Amino acid sequence: MPITDQLLDQLLADCKSPEDLMGEQGLLRQLTKKLAERALEAEMEHHLGYAKHDPAGKKSGNSRNGKTSKTVRSVHGEIELEVPRDRNSTFEPRLVKKSEKQLGGFDERIISLYARGMSTRDIQAHFEEAYDVEVSPTFISQVTNAVLDEVKIWQQRPLNTVYPIVYLDCLVVRSRDSGAIQNKAVYLALGVNSDGEKELLGLWLSQNEGAKFWLSVMNELKNRGVNDIFIACCDGLKGFPEAIEAVYPKTQVQLCIVHQVRHSLRFVGWKERKEVAADLRTIYGAATLQQAEQALDEFAATWDGKHPGISQSWRNNWSRLSVFFDYPPEIRKVIYTTNAIESLNASLRKVTKTRRSFPNDEAVLKLLYLALHQIAKKWTMPLRDWKPAMNQFIIMYGDRVSL
Structure with missing residues (x-):
């Protein structure tokens, strides 16, 4: 009405x-x-x-x-x-209901505030100041804990059969485990489907990464329906290339160029940093693989005297840094950097930075799940220039594309 x-x-x-x-x-x-x-x-x-x-x-x-x-x-x-x-x-x-003491919308407001990074004590104070309602931290925890069942269902949901691109990255949180507060890495997999839409495939907590850990993650994605990934973009995750090649042997692994450049500049003084960065750009900005290799040789001749570790690092990782040269410009734009998932992590860090530590791993998953759903509401458009990129994928991987 x-x-x-x-x-x-x-x-x-x-x-x-x-x-x-x-x-x-x-x-x-x-x-x-x-x-x-x-x-x-x-x-x-x-x-x-x-x-x-x-x-x-x-x-x-x-x-x-x-x-x-x-x-x-x-x-x-x-x-x-x-x-x-x-x-x-x-x-x-x-x-x-007989067992409830709140009207519809009240729980949703608590969950919304929690998803934005407010602690249970902050939410308690907010309701008391804004609505003159006394809410115990225990009650707030009970409301937000109801989300854990959703997290389990979400983490087990079926996925698409094909993802042209999957980005992987991690963020570090502090969580209490066996009575002690420890650093925990939260690994995230962000997929780009055939329509160019971003979709978080899952998140996993682990203290140690390695081939065994990543193998379990890849097998989980496989069991949830992912039969093929064209390109996996990551930042030198330990053991990941071996694991993905074991489960998805046709997938190419592209290391993030931006991370490689940052790593290269770590020990370069401020006076030389701009010049070194410009010379590095001639490597990853080259039009062809041959030109890039020539630019790397020229970089080594110029800078190995002062910074020998830079060219050595690029050469050690070259087989995975140079993957994007196999593709046309339309695809290079979306695979040579993990910015898509880094921007996601930056949004998550805004939520977690107010927490010195979490009481347990479930609290970490609960908050990140809620925050991710808030963030995903903004994913209303496909990646920029996705249509020409997808057309190139169809030409290159016609027998593997599922439309």
Whole structure:
């Protein structure tokens, strides 16, 4: 039913100040109470099968039996509701279940605040200051813990059969394990499907990475339906190339060029950094693999005297740094860097930076899952220039493309 201006004028006629609207006895709280109680009466009528005072209720086997007062939490503060009862005690209201003490929308508000990085104590203070509602940290934890079942279902959900590109990266959090607070790495896999849309495939916690860990991750993706990945982009994750080649032998691994450049500049003084960076750009900015290898030789001739480790590092990783030269410019733009997943990690770090540590690994997964769903709401468009890139994939991997 549309809310007309005339109805709003009637409701706001006696509201002369913000207190009249938002206060303890304000319009919003009164309106919430009246609507909730009217809805409960409608539920009772549906349950009994006849309206109040309707003669059809006589000798029906059940009837109304007064009301019970119940104080519930809402986003407008605490409200005392009159909940109808039936004589047979079979009425189970859906609006506010017997075991619940909050109206719909209250839990969602808690989860939304938690997903934005607020701690349980911060949320408690927020509700007390903003809504004059006392909420215990235990209750907030109970509300957010309900998300853990969703996390398990989400982590096990079926995936697409083909992902042209998968980015992998990690962020570090501090979590309590066996009584001690330890650094834990959270690994994330961000897939790009055939439509160019980003999709987080999963997240995993581990203290140690290696071929065995990555093999378990790749097998999990395989079991969830991923039959093929064209290119996997990562930042030198230990043991990952071996694991992905074992499960997806046709997949090429592209190491992140941006990370390689950052690593190369770590021990270069500020005065030379700009010049070294420009010379490195001639390597990864080359048009062909042959030109890139020539540029690497020229870089070594210029800088090996002062920084011999740079060219050596590039040569050691060259087989995986140079993969993107096998592809046309349309695809190179989206695979030579892991910026897509790094921007995701940057958003997650904003959420986790307020937490010195987490009480357990489940708390880590809970917060990151909620935060990821907030972030994913912004993924409304495919990657830039995706259509020409996908056309190139179709030409190169026609027998492997699933449209």
